[in-house]
Amino acid sequence: MSIIAGSVDFAHCISNSTPYLTHPFRHVFDKFKHDYYREWNDSSVTLSYWHRIISPESISDTQPINTHELVLLADLRLDNRAELLNQLNGVNPPSPDSDLVLAAYKKWGKDCVNHMLGGFAIAIWNKETETLFCARDQVGNKPLYYADIKDSSGHTFIFCTSPTGILKHPKATREIDPEGVFNILMGSVCNEETATLFSGIKRLAAGFCLQANKKGTELWRYWEPEPGNPVRFTNENDYVEGFNEKLEQAVKACINTELPVSSFLSGGLDSSTVSCMANKLLHRSDKRLITSSFVLPEYEAGIDERKYIDDILQENDFEHFYITR
Template identity: 35%
Template structure:
């Protein structure tokens, strides 16, 4: 029996008493998109063009390969399979954790699902908070433990993990995949470009499947390449861009570049200014867990509603910045240590041929003081409860989290490390319907395993400098202004600029807030630096979320 949990209705995949008689059937509940269906179907011996849903393909894979079925899957997925033959629950989450999957084991109950709120509705689950997870949010804006949630009773299945329960073995987590580390691959220039175009084409095709799609669009290289690729799979009217702006807060050129790129591709692009006066629902009190808010929640909501009206699918360019970091020093060290001076000379010659400049000249002649990290050293905000600081050893925790990254990748250590950071989970949460309230499935073609593995195998010189590989591979799809556009992050923190202009929203007091913040500091939180402003906004966000949680508890108690 196949039980498909419709997205994103109740969010519960499985809920049962572990001490009760077990169902003898086999069923699946899932939120899943399986990519490269043709290869999987061939391995299963079923026609890839058959009417089997993605959930049914996963169940067929499980019936053939048992728990090793995940080794044959790519895509975005979270699922639970009850195996009545083995009296076993088997759950799995995709490689990067794009789809959420939570569980709670409160004897005798075992719950699994895609929504924290859905699990919290069960009477066995308390609303006790995980103090470490709360402290992580207040300090860093995200949880550093990929298995943690804000609630003590609820855990998250980490990316690339399975969860198995049986009466004899209990609950067990298992990592089924590690990001592979490949040696650099050397080939002709045209071959690099052709393979990237082919792989991104496959990634977009798997995510769009001939449907209409929106693209979160900035007029930068990444989103324009995604939009151009999507455009090849549908009529221009089927692809629409959606662009966020911060024009009254910061020097923001997104409108100009997005307009040029959209005109070049022949698609419509709509703009949403994220800088209206005041704070519209800035606290996002009703999200399942506290999440760093948009500075203009009403504009964001309009954009998401418009995107969902256009299509149930939206694409982003997330992942390309990480995969194409210009780590020239690690790459040069790798070649020199291997005695591959000839290879380095060839790469430098390629750099000169493509860019008409001497490789590394700007870096080698840069003042050493500018190469050092001249940013302010992080400190524990003064308003955090001293008891919390001492009890959880937060100063030591901060030093541990902020330590230099350790990475086993010799040529791309920072890229490899950055693609596995826990903060990705908060990004994926911020797009998830359980947080936005909008039935929009946001998908990320550059985070396709096939695309990422290729991007991390290209030689750093010349292809990663200013993401040159994208400029070269998509030269025909990018207007000259975008192709020549340097990487241009916003010139400052939108949150800091917003607070400087409109002030900070007030902290909402509630009985449990005192365990995390000193009440004496709450009337005048420091916001003079961007770091202080962003930390203060996290406290405001948490206070409003916590006040909402308390009001729900009071309402439930009076029912």
């Protein structure tokens, strides 16, 4: 993945104001392997981007994308590129996903998220209205954290793919949030999507957008799962073909990369199905899937999922690694 980070001091978002020294993110993620670093600044805003080339289209990505009115940052993988290209006139097919998001925002505004499928965390700064728009994909594939720090002069909004970037900001606090720790440890019970370990730092929940300006910050949910219409076929083979078609479409979108592809293989139905389909698709390009499994030590074998994992391995030529203590 790539990393995005930014800060906006809304107290200094005034035309022709005295330049305000914004927080430099440049060296925060020096140890993160990336292909390039770029940033965009004005008197009160810093937007930073650490890029990793993953897909063929991402080779030409040049974020932050700076236009007359907008500046865009995004860590993303769009799964419905073909559909978007048909809807967005003037965008060339080889364009990176970030160009598609910018064109979608120009056409649909905040509703652009309802037209996008895949994993994405996006931030768009409007220089004319001095407004920041952020969004996270429907199921939370890509992370996005933020802190809205208020003082007597106004508020400073900070966001990042990781809490690490926010904690490096001089206005952020490292104070541990006991309730956040509890919610994370009891996540399966509390289902607290916004909790973090730190006071004042929140995670933008999956399927949510936010907008920040001088007046404050507004959050809203743009997507939540709804019951679908039942699918009815005349025979069982049609169900199998329909499922395989959807599965292949979903997995194919996730392996659009020049890099080696890896998956976690637990021995359960979900990971086994996805891994087998991914390996099948990779074979078309003379590639092979790398898989890994967490198992117990040999002397405790028999009480983990190794048996089911081995059954899958016997039928596939994965490059497999067992991980144990």
